Amino acid sequence: MKETDIRKYAELMKELGLTGLEITEENSKIRLERSVSVPAKETVYSVPESVGDTQTASEPKDYISVKSPLVGVFYAAPAENADPYVSIGDRVAKGQTLCIVEAMKLMNEITAEVDGVISEICVTNGQIVEYGTELFHIKR
Amino acid sequence: MKETDIRKYAELMKELGLTGLEITEENSKIRLERSVSVPAKETVYSVPESVGDTQTASEPKDYISVKSPLVGVFYAAPAENADPYVSIGDRVAKGQTLCIVEAMKLMNEITAEVDGVISEICVTNGQIVEYGTELFHIKR
Amino acid sequence: MFSKILIANRGEIAVRIIRACKEMGVATVAVYSEADKNALHVALADQSYCIGGPEASESYLNENQIISTAILAGAQAIHPGYGFLSENAHFARACRKNGLVFIGPDPESMERLSDKAILKELIRGTGLSVIPGTKAVASAEEARRAAEIIGYPVMLKPCAGGGGRGIRLIRSEDEVNDAYYQAIGEAVSSFGDGSVYLEKYIFPARHVELQILADEHGNAVCLGDRDCSLQRRNQKLLEETPSPAVDDEQRAQIMELAVEAVKQIRYVGAGTLEFLLDREGNFWFMEMNIRLQVEHCVTEMLTGIDLVKWQIRIAAGIPLDFSQKDIKIKGSAIECRINAGSCGTLKMLHVPGGPSVRFDTYLVVGTVVSPYYDSLLGKLIVYAKTREETLRKMRASLCELVIDGIPTNIEEQLRIVEDERFTSGNYDLTFMGNR
């Protein structure tokens, strides 16, 4: 396929407002795609940073996210001077306590939903977390 | 694949509101796609019809437009029962009177800017025309 | 005064409250569900916290999460808006237990006033007329005797009911028996509680309500009336103040009685007394709303008094700085509720403007109307010196309003505003084909 042909087809698509063009002739095949005019969505009201990254949801992940089920304060350890429940690289078993999220004086233990290895701790001790805030990544 | 064929198919898609078209014939195959989604600009506050067609400006034209230089009433003839200054098919010479646009009791004669043949009369006798309203097409 | 308030609501009312706080120099905390993470109220507040999933029960009705967020964020008070937790005495009590001010009446008042029987008893003692009726009637015979005293037509209503469901009309004595057993059956199947009571049927009637502000210091002021007769299936569509059916003398009278009643029951906060107005000009008390109403804005446009700010000030113990004689009922204000016909994403918004035109909305380009919450997109409110001019202004504003990407009821509102029954002011609850 000659570059000039591709150029010709691309120009044609633009002129005719096409988003896709596929031509199969004898033993050659060409397929072109383009996206038209910027969609309206990009002019959207800016989203505050606290909202978090929505894109990650759609990307394939090789880990399980542990998210906070409530608004509260994240504690990595059971008491101030105690060792943290888990550290990066630790192997955890389903049901094992990973941290505490305190809300209204109640200590809510967050447990692992699967067996695996802690690959990331996403928050820091004492931080306020929202509903849905990622706390840990667990690799199976 | 011939350019004219692609054009023909694209036009057809537009007319029929199609987003995809695939044709397999003997040993050739063509597939076209377009997105119908109205581009953002078209959702803009609707422009009143009187504004006129903005697209004509960008299309190549094989004629000269005679436009009204003022707001007024278009008269095709010098008096009520008189013959019109020009009719379709008439050959006109540069400087020849084509019509009158009346404003504030003043009869403004509109003259041809080029020699040619009247190919279209775009308005009707007695109609109110704006600045820029197309009155005649003249083919050279 | 509070330095930080949490707004336990979403949509246009959350935006309205946040703006009021900004104007008062009060910091704001928004809470939101996962469905609302791009919402305007989230972007406008000083701080925002996601508190749960899209279902209201997981988020905007999640008492613990909201209180916990308020404590963590350092808010001193919670404004519940309307709907959701605004009439929930349990929540108000939980706020108090956690050292937070609930912006609304105290939980004891809420409980007292939410019991219809107690409320009617209270109001009957104040000089206002309550719709004649009974408590639960135990038999068809008891219903017949009561109807005799009240006078036909009467209605049988389920004690546990709401939203206009399960109501039966009885026009004469021979209809009592059948109606009674049908009503009981329906009440059991609808609400799991077969008790029914009898009430005088007032028809044709208008829905007219009075706006009240009362502070802790015993001051109470009535900010005029609102005519909310334009309803479809008990949902208000359009409201106006003053009611074209009430003359100045009547209005002065009922306003005075209302202020007296509110003082007697020692109510504190913003509140609304709802009445049915019959053809003879009698106001029959129906119920009291102990929160901000959706349609509070028409009263604001007419009187120039900011009801949301006063709700907050009253909750902070600040006395009203105006009295009844400062309230001038002059001109006319109308609100059209702009509702979504179905879900969608806002592509473009054009809002009408100019003097005394207001559009309270949460819409910004990209806003997604989801199926989780109510359909109210915004409220178009206009004011002018005469009702005639207000009508023209509303027509022009409705014509100018463009909401692209979401089906709305703008066309329907235009038809209402142009309807001869509405323009003449001569309409009642039957307008939209209601009984």
Added chain:
Amino acid sequence: MFSKILIANRGEIAVRIIRACKEMGVATVAVYSEADKNALHVALADQSYCIGGPEASESYLNENQIISTAILAGAQAIHPGYGFLSENAHFARACRKNGLVFIGPDPESMERLSDKAILKELIRGTGLSVIPGTKAVASAEEARRAAEIIGYPVMLKPCAGGGGRGIRLIRSEDEVNDAYYQAIGEAVSSFGDGSVYLEKYIFPARHVELQILADEHGNAVCLGDRDCSLQRRNQKLLEETPSPAVDDEQRAQIMELAVEAVKQIRYVGAGTLEFLLDREGNFWFMEMNIRLQVEHCVTEMLTGIDLVKWQIRIAAGIPLDFSQKDIKIKGSAIECRINAGSCGTLKMLHVPGGPSVRFDTYLVVGTVVSPYYDSLLGKLIVYAKTREETLRKMRASLCELVIDGIPTNIEEQLRIVEDERFTSGNYDLTFMGNR
């Protein structure tokens, strides 16, 4: 009353006037240049006519085209807005000759009042103080003698001047000679007319103006003052009413004098008397604007009176239906002019809302700001019961306003509104670094 009005203007003021007409039940005719064919005022009017090319001289200043369009469209009156033909006596006369009502004063008044010397003479006779000064001075010696009488510092101004150009400050006698010859030279080169006059230099000063409405029947009312001291190079940026520099007693006094003056000169229509206010509280009359001002909206927000509607009613011969005692100066209103920094196309607009927030604009998504006309995109006006609250409201509204795609001065307005000199009310014409 008129049944159809042509609006000989564009931008936000054309939109404002069209909306007022709709609310009055008056049909509207828009005229527009080729550059404005997609403009909001064109879309809103009942009829729209393209009258010429983008240059104002071909369109919005094209008297014949505008009058001819009015006749063809069947309009009875022409509203000129501000700028363009609004102060053009020739145009007003042409309207009259063609049986059209020019919404503004009659051409004779316009001519009389546009001659500064005549106007000052007229005003001097009414009890108001005019800035002390001379007519054209023929020599440096004459200038020196006049300056002696007026008292230094004085200013030399070109008789043919305007917009603050060619003005020289003289602080003492020894500066007179040089200044005189420099001023003459500059006047010749700038305006082709070398005549100059002398005026007392009032410094530091505030620009305070009074809004007047006067009808054909001899009624005149003053709608309070506006402080327009926040200017950059004689361009107003922000206006407020009432002026924080004027106390109630002073205000009552100057308003009374202004009404008296307007009656004496038999002015009819909406008008503005402009003053310099010195540190001692003296009002020095500068000039009179015989049209609607850009900043008329702050007066509307404060008084609740629609100036555009009254302009139209006055032109139709309708007498004012209110009097001076009905005008209550209560609360505080501020306007921020939102200007474009350069050309652009509007991608997205988010307008702040809520009670007493108004944004008068011609912007809709897709609007192109072209280089042909002024840079005013819109006017953000807010009102509240106290100046403090109005300031907070303006800050919140400026923060919320989003104009995407066109560079604006929103950030600069925010800095002004937060500047201690402005918040304290203690500012004058030097605020933006002016002399």
